Amino acid sequence: MADKLIIFDTTLRDGEQSPGASMTRDEKLRIARQLERLRVDVIEAGFAASSNGDFEAIKAIANVIKDSTICSLSRANDRDISRAAEALAGASSARIHTFIATSALHMEKKLRMTPDQVFEQAKLAVRFARNLVGDVEFSPEDGYRSDPDFLCRVIEAVIAEGATTINVPDTVGYAIPELYGNFIKNLRERVPNSDKAIWSVHCHNDLGMAVANSLAGVKIGGARQVECTINGLGERAGNCALEEVVMAIKTRRDYFDLTMGIDTSQIVAASRMVSQTTGFVVQPNKAVVGANAFAHASGIHQDGVLKARDTYEIMRAEDVGWSANKIVLGKLSGRNAFKQRLQELGVQMESEADINTAFAKFKELADRKSEIFDEDILALVSEEAVTQQREQYGFVSLSQHSETGERPHASIVFTVDGKEFTGESDGNGPVDASLKAIETHVKSGAEMVLYSVNAISGSTESQGEVTVRLQNSGRVVNGVGADPDIIVASAKAYLSALNKLQSKADRVAAQG
Ligand code: KIV
Ligand code: ZN
Numbered sequence: 001m002a003d004k005l006i007i008f009d010t011t012l013r014d015g016e017q018s019p020g021a022s023m024t025r026d027e028k029l030r031i032a033r034q035l036e037r038l039r040v041d042v043i044e045a046g047f048a049a050s051s052n053g054d055f056e057a058i059k060a061i062a063n064v065i066k067d068s069t070i071c072s073l074s075r076a077n078d079r080d081i082s083r084a085a086e087a088l089a090g091a092s093s094a095r096i097h098t099f100i101a102t103s104a105l106h107m108e109k110k111l112r113m114t115p116d117q118v119f120e121q122a123k124l125a126v127r128f129a130r131n132l133v134g135d136v137e138f139s140p141e142d143g144y145r146s147d148p149d150f151l152c153r154v155i156e157a158v159i160a161e162g163a164t165t166i167n168v169p170d171t172v173g174y175a176i177p178e179l180y181g182n183f184i185k186n187l188r189e190r191v192p193n194s195d196k197a198i199w200s201v202h203c204h205n206d207l208g209m210a211v212a213n214s215l216a217g218v219k220i221g222g223a224r225q226v227e228c229t230i231n232g233l234g235e236r237a238g239n240c241a242l243e244e245v246v247m248a249i250k251t252r253r254d255y256f257d258l259t260m261g262i263d264t265s266q267i268v269a270a271s272r273m274v275s276q277t278t279g280f281v282v283q284p285n286k287a288v289v290g291a292n293a294f295a296h297a298s299g300i301h302q303d304g305v306l307k308a309r310d311t312y313e314i315m316r317a318e319d320v321g322w323s324a325n326k327i328v329l330g331k332l333s334g335r336n337a338f339k340q341r342l343q344e345l346g347v348q349m350e351s352e353a354d355i356n357t358a359f360a361k362f363k364e365l366a367d368r369k370s371e372i373f374d375e376d377i378l379a380l381v382s383e384e385a386v387t388q389q390r391e392q393y394g395f396v397s398l399s400q401h402s403e404t405g406e407r408p409h410a411s412i413v414f415t416v417d418g419k420e421f422t423g424e425s426d427g428n429g430p431v432d433a434s435l436k437a438i439e440t441h442v443k444s445g446a447e448m449v450l451y452s453v454n455a456i457s458g459s460t461e462s463q464g465e466v467t468v469r470l471q472n473s474g475r476v477v478n479g480v481g482a483d484p485d486i487i488v489a490s491a492k493a494y495l496s497a498l499n500k501l502q503s504k505a506d507r508v509a510a511q512g
Contacts, residue, residue: 002257002258002259003224003257003258003259004224004258004259004260004261005218005224005225005226005249005256005258005259005260006041006042006198006200006224006225006226007040007041007042007225007226007228007242007246007260007261007262008040008041008042008044008071008200008225008226008227008228009035009038009040009042009043009044009227009228009229009230009242010044010202010227010228010229010234010239011031011035011229011230011233011242011274012028012031012032012043012044012045012046012057012061013044013045013046013047013073014044014227014229014234014235014239015229015230015233015234015238015239015274015278016028016046016233017234017235018233018234018235018238018278018280019476020278020279020280020449020450020469020476020477020478021233021278021280021478022477022478022500023057023277023278024053024057024500025053025056025057025060027277028045028046028057028060028061029057029060029061029064030273030277030347031230031270031273031274031277032045032061032064032065033064033065033348034266034269034270034273035068035230035270036065036066036067036068037263037266037269037270038262038263038266038267038270039067039068039261039262039263039266040068040242040261040262041068041069041225041261042068042069042070042071042095042225043061043065043068043069043070043071044071044072044073044097044227045057045058045061045062045070045071045072046058046072046073046087047072047073047074048072048073048074048080048083048084048086048087048088049074049075049079049080049083049084055083055086055087058070058072058084058087058088059086059087059088059089059090062087062088062089062090062091062094063090063091065091065092066092068093069091069093069094069095069135070088070091070093070094070095071088071094071095071096071097071137072084072087072088072095072096072097073097073098073099074096074097074098074099074129075098075099075100076098076099076100076121076122076124076125077121077125078125078128080098081096081098081125081128081129081132082132084096084097084129085129085132085133088133093135094133094135095133095135095136095137095165096129096132096133096135096136096137097136097137097138097139097167098125098126098129098136098137098138098139099138099139099140099141099169100118100121100122100125100140100141101118101140101141101142102115102118102122102140102141102142102143102146102150102151102154103141103142103143103145103146103147104146104147105142105145106141106142115150118154119150119153119154119157122138122140122154122157122158123157123158123161125138126138126158126161126162126163127161127162130161130162130163134164135164135165136162136163136164136165137163137164137165137166137167137200138155138158138163138165138166138167139167139168139169139202140154140155140168140169141169141171142169142171142172143167143168143169143170143171144168144169144170144171144174144175144180144183145171145172145174148183148186148187148190151168151187152187152190152191155187155191155194156191156192156193159191159193159194159196159197160193163197164197164198165197165198165199165200165225166194166197166198166199166200167199167200167201167202167225167227168183168184168187168199168200168201168202168217168223169202169203169204169227170201170202170203170204170210170213171202171204172204172206173203173204173205173206173207173209173210173236173237174206174207175203175209175213176209176213177209177212177213177215177216178216178220180201180203180213180216180217180221181213181216181217181219181220181221182220182221183221184199184201184217184220184221184222184223185220185221185222187199187221188221188222198224198225199221199222199223199224199225200223200224200225200226200227201213201214201217201218201221201223201225201226201227201240202227202239202240203217203227203239203240204234204235204236204237204238204239205232205234205236205237205238205239205240206236206237208237210232210237210238210239210240210241211232211240211241211244211245211248213240214226214227214228214240214245215245215248215249215256218249218256218258219255219256226240226245227239227240228240228241228242228245228246229241229242230242230243230270230271230273230274231243231271231274231275231280231282231286231289232244233274233278233280241287241288242267242270243267243270243271243287243288243289243320244287244288246260246262246264246267247264247267247287247288247315247320250262250264251314251315264319264320264321265318265319265320265321266321267288267289267320267321268289268320268321268322269321269345271289272375272378273378276378276379276465276480277480278478278480279452279467279468279469279478279479279480279493280467280478281452281454281467288315288320289320293317293322294313294315294317294322323374329341329362329366329372329377330366330370330371330372331363331366331367331370333366333372335355335356335359338355338358338359338362338377339355339359341374341377342355342358342377342381345374345377345378347377347378347381349381358380358381361380362377362380365380365463365484368484369461369463369484370461371461373456373457373462375456375457375462375463376456376457376462376463376482379456379463379465379482380482391495391496391499391502392416392417392498392499392502393414393415393416393442393495393498393499394414394415394418394495395412395414395481395488395491395492395495396413396414396415396420397412397413398410398411398412398413398434398487398488398491399411400430400433400434400487402429402430402433407426407427407428408426408427408428408429408430408432408433409424409425409426409433410424410425410426410427410430410433410434410436410437410487411423411424411437412424412434412437412438412491414438414491414495416441416442421441423437423438423439423440423441424437424440425437425439425440430487431451431486431487431490434487434490434491434494435448435468435490435491435494438491438494438495438498442498444470444472444498444501445472446470446471446472446497446498446501447470447471447472448468448469448470448471449469449470449471449476450467450468450469450478451466451467451468451469451490452466452467453465453466453486453489453490454466454467456482461484462484463482463483463484463489464482464483464484464485464486464489465480465481465482465489466480466481466482466486466489466490466492466493467479467480467493468480468481468490468493468494468496468497469497470494470497470498470501472501475501477497477500477501478497478500479492479493479494479495479496479497479498479499479500480493480496481493481494481495481496
């Protein structure tokens with residue numbers, strides 16, 4: 001019988017470590033629900049000791065998710081591990097993931113510890129964690145660049161202390177598929193008690209090989225857990241992309257001969273949700289979830305697909321959750337139709353009052369836009385989730401004037417802690433004028449490091465989704481706003497980014 005491959009999703013932990021991808025508790029909860037629908041085996045929900053916000057998010061996720069194991073990262077010390085256990089207390093199935101760096105470079109320069117000290121600390125951490133939960137994962141950080149003899153010594157010791165999963169990270173994305181696969185194989189062969197734990201791969205994408213390295217770790221190395229993120233989100237160039245690794249294993253079952261629990265029809269919904277929440281747009285030619293992943297432009301290809309789809313398609317679009325854009329609702333649609341569509345899209349609202357607020361927003365949008373697509377509804381509810389948190393800044397209205405040969409001018413009304421303010425400014429363009437109008441009052445001092453506009457459902461009739469990335473005092477945040485008027489969408493995105501800058505969460509970096 002084929003072995004099972006465990007899919008460990010770390011979008012909410014490693015993915016969130018991307019500059020600007022930080023998420024609120026409610027955003028994380030919404031994504032965790034989607035990950036549960038996707039049937040991932042393990043959800044790494046955060047790093048409990050890094051901030052109160054992360055602790056609360058893990059706790060909330062642990063309390064509601066029933067079908068996936070919930071995991072918290074923790075450094076190899078009692079305080080972090082206790083905090084992780086506390087956050088996970090309500091979980092149906094809990095895992096503590098503890099890590100310490102084992103490469104000579106990290107031990108000497110970052111930790112300023114000797115190998116013997118690291119060895120002892122790793123053992124004590126796993127022993128401590130095993131007294132709190134039955135499921136403990138250990139990662140030797142920068143494992144791939146560590147001395148194999150030392151690594152074997154540490155891994156043997158932590159398995160003896162009760163580690164149930166051994167994860168070997170390529171923390172800096174330095175590996176090459178064949179070498180990484182053989183590295184894992186070699187470790188498994190040399191560690192005497194290696195069969196007492198499940199082996200896992202965790203690859204970063206600095207050289208664009210995270211998925212290839214993970215697959216080699218599975219095929220050559222015999223790993224039976226892959227750590228990955230939706231859309232490959234993660235530190236620097238990101239992590240192994242869940243959708244790619246899962247579809248590779250599924251499409252090439254003839255080669256990998258492994259089973260998985262994943263419901264692949266939920267992949268596109270998960271990809272959209274993560275992209276809309278973080279503002280990290282998916283490139284059109286991205287495998288599996290890019291807008292062009294199943295588009296055939298050339299006449300020869302179109303002809304071939306019409307005659308027999310497998311001439312040019314190795315996967316079926318519907319198997320990963322692509323469906324043609326459907327006009328689902330319009331301004332005459334009622335609350336029940338709206339509620340049912342939310343359910344079909346997998347959006348769960350906490351209460352009837354939340355549905356009412358979202359429905360009111362839907363009606364407002366339907367007055368201005370004749371056709372409402374699934375994408376519009378998803379954008380609307382993600383915006384709704386943000387506004388429900390009683391944020392400091394809120395959008396009210398905007399008017400602007402631009403004409404060829406004249407400098408554009410904007411006037412914007414917005415709320416600060418519920419009180420209305422009006423700002424006016426001119427600017428290089430209408431968007432610039434509108435954002436400067438906000439700043440006449442706010443004076444945030446933030447630097448804009450990214451501004452991007454994306455048409456939600458692909459035409460000029462669609463809503464524009466704007467992402468604004470702001471940086472201030474070392475913090476980087478993303479704000480996302482959607483509206484048929486891209487200037488309004490820009491103002492909403494800017495206010496959303498300002499709100500995130502206000503939430504002062506002091507975070508401890510996992511790899512800092
Ligand atoms: O990349 C890495 O080494 C990590 C560890 C904390 C597992 O994310
Ligand atoms: Zn990582």
